[in-house]
Amino acid sequence: MIKPVAYKKTLEGKSNAHLLTFNDGRDYVVKYFQPGFEKTLANEWVAYCLARYLGLPIPFAQLVEIPPEFSAQYPELSQMTQTQFQFASLYVPDCFDGHQVTEVPAISNNENLAGVILFDYWMCNRDRTRKNIILCDDTPKSYRLWIIDHAEVFASFNWTLQDLETLPITILKSATHQIMAYFIEDEQKFSEQLEIIQTLPIHLIEEIVALIPEDWQVTSEERKAIVTALVVRRKRILKKLMERFIKRVYRPIHEQDK
Ligand SMILES: Nc1ncnc2c1ncn2[C@@H]1O[C@H](COP(=O)(O)OP(=O)(O)OP(=O)(O)O)[C@@H](O)[C@H]1O
């Protein structure tokens, strides 16, 4: 397992994410367990693993152990709750967020965008704001898009068992989804992605959920409810949400464009 070697800074945002250098020579964005935001780390973990399986553009991530002796050296870290594991996402340097780029001429990995939108609907990610995508210069006239910050999948960073059973099934208001929709070239992409989500092995979902560290306070009942919510949503709800999104968001954008 990689080990932290230097603290760089605390990043802006409610997660109090910290930028640390590790002994593989790379920088990672590390999130600690936070009271009041109890489900943040579990959400990040589950979303990361599923997004990876789906081939979505999410920075590499892993569970790390920041030794308490390391955290104790920096006031910003020593004040954080010390659980055994933290969530670390590889820092993608020299990029912009969706607010910093006023004009996007093209997205080089646009074949991923329908997958990102469906993933957000499947996971009930209500936080796909412009700050939660990053855009990196790729060719002189296009950006590569990455997705970050899955602290608020399952509708919140501190969901309860009951919340999981009653996740919203409505269209998400997201300017970022609109931007992404603009760059999707073929409506067919949505159904292709739906098929991939619907055929993802249930054992994989169960395994990912089982690997949520013990001290992140997700009970076994809650773990079961995560699996159930994902299975029910992909089977009964996702297709309807996809069709609604295409009708209300995707088509109007593309009809305007013609
Ligand atoms: N893998 C990454 N590569 C580059 N920058 C990142 C990465 N992860 C996070 N960041 C930066 O750190 C900021 C905070 O991270 P993140 O959005 O995950 O946490 P947050 O505190 O929950 O955010 P918010 O409160 O805005 O929802 C991001 O807005 C982004 O600027």
Ligand SMILES: [Mg+2]
């Ligand atoms: Mg964020």
